[in-house]
Amino acid sequence: QTQIDWWHAMGGELGELLEGVAEAFNESQDDFVVRPSFRGTYTETMTGAIAAFRANQQPHIVQVFEVGTGTMMAAEGAIYPIYQLMADFDVPFDPAAYLPAVVGYYADPNGNMLSFPFNSSTPIMYYNREVFEAAGLDPDTPPATWAEVEAASLAILESGAASCGFTTSWPSWVMLENFKAWHNQPLGTLANGFEGFETEFVFNTELLANHWDNLKAWADAGAFRWGGPGPGPDAFPAFYAGDCAMVFGSSASRAGVLRNADFEVGFGMQPYYDTVEGAPQNSIIGGATLWVLQGKSEAEYEGVARFFEFLSQPEVQAQWHQDTGYLPITLASWELTQEQGFYDENPGADISIQQMTLNEPTENSRGLRFGNFVQIRDIISEEMESVMSGAKTGQQAADDAVRRGNALLRDFEAALN
Numbered sequence: 001q002t003q004i005d006w007w008h009a010m011g012g013e014l015g016e017l018l019e020g021v022a023e024a025f026n027e028s029q030d031d032f033v034v035r036p037s038f039r040g041t042y043t044e045t046m047t048g049a050i051a052a053f054r055a056n057q058q059p060h061i062v063q064v065f066e067v068g069t070g071t072m073m074a075a076e077g078a079i080y081p082i083y084q085l086m087a088d089f090d091v092p093f094d095p096a097a098y099l100p101a102v103v104g105y106y107a108d109p110n111g112n113m114l115s116f117p118f119n120s121s122t123p124i125m126y127y128n129r130e131v132f133e134a135a136g137l138d139p140d141t142p143p144a145t146w147a148e149v150e151a152a153s154l155a156i157l158e159s160g161a162a163s164c165g166f167t168t169s170w171p172s173w174v175m176l177e178n179f180k181a182w183h184n185q186p187l188g189t190l191a192n193g194f195e196g197f198e199t200e201f202v203f204n205t206e207l208l209a210n211h212w213d214n215l216k217a218w219a220d221a222g223a224f225r226w227g228g229p230g231p232g233p234d235a236f237p238a239f240y241a242g243d244c245a246m247v248f249g250s251s252a253s254r255a256g257v258l259r260n261a262d263f264e265v266g267f268g269m270q271p272y273y274d275t276v277e278g279a280p281q282n283s284i285i286g287g288a289t290l291w292v293l294q295g296k297s298e299a300e301y302e303g304v305a306r307f308f309e310f311l312s313q314p315e316v317q318a319q320w321h322q323d324t325g326y327l328p329i330t331l332a333s334w335e336l337t338q339e340q341g342f343y344d345e346n347p348g349a350d351i352s353i354q355q356m357t358l359n360e361p362t363e364n365s366r367g368l369r370f371g372n373f374v375q376i377r378d379i380i381s382e383e384m385e386s387v388m389s390g391a392k393t394g395q396q397a398a399d400d401a402v403r404r405g406n407a408l409l410r411d412f413e414a415a416l417n
Ligand SMILES: O=P(O)(O)OC[C@H](O)CO
Pocket: 042, 065, 066, 067, 119, 120, 121, 122, 170, 173, 250, 251, 252, 285, 286, 287, 288
């Protein structure tokens, strides 16, 4: 049997579900064995795979989060584009079968898919229905605007039902990247980088600076709790413990929420400022895709193509979506999930899709494609932390994030030439 190594970044419930998918493939045929290997966080997995490639010890498949897309695309000699792989092994692969928001994110300018869309998410709101009730709030009506989030948080604090209104995981993804798309404002020029690596950040607007100042004021009042930089590791534990009544995070935190919350959970959309015309627009995807690395044998690549064919089946995709909260990535798996009555039986499980499809995406809400964005995200959460500590105003931090981010964009561009 030919072995296929798959490096991934999924621990906990998601890791177990991912291993189940590999096992199902292994049982479905006798020629290939996919061996998943957990490599830490998304950042660790990506940097580990790049280092391994240089040492000629790379896996066949590596799971890379969406913000690594620009960097992977530019690593031309190191990657085997999916559209080519599938064509080389005569595996039918039709990008039109996938959700447009997903195809647009991972395709080259000619519409060719470069990586295999495995787990796409979008941030949503989870809330503790029991705390809402105890605070005299309607658990069937989650706050829709930031003013409502503030009011609900203050009511929760005053009632003593919880000690914190809301927290967030992935602060840059939620409180900057999606925040901008949701309000139909650009993060960067050139259609958020989709039209070229000469892009520059322009997100330091009054709206964003005010929002970050609001987060600080809410933190001071106890309404908001900083959940930590990067993935925001403290956010969901604070939600599970009943400390924070609401948490913003990946739709795929659903698997963990269903397992770890011992209270009734409600699901809502991301909030918006109703002073902004056109908001809410649509949210953007996060999560990760599977990149195939160069340097392996033809027999092994055939196994990779067969594995992706297996993953493309509507039944496999639909099950993965339903188990994890990741988006149903193909239209067929979305339809199958509807036919199966899953959304009727699991209210809130389609909030992610409603958000993604709320409006026809604009240049500001298709997603983002920036080189070095993995490092730039660290800078952004560092700048946000300096607002939380009181060292900077929202405007200063946003200006500094743009300036430091732009320097890394220019480094990236220079390295390409
Ligand atoms: O937790 P995930 O897999 O939905 O990913 C969230 C962010 O998009 C990662 O960049």
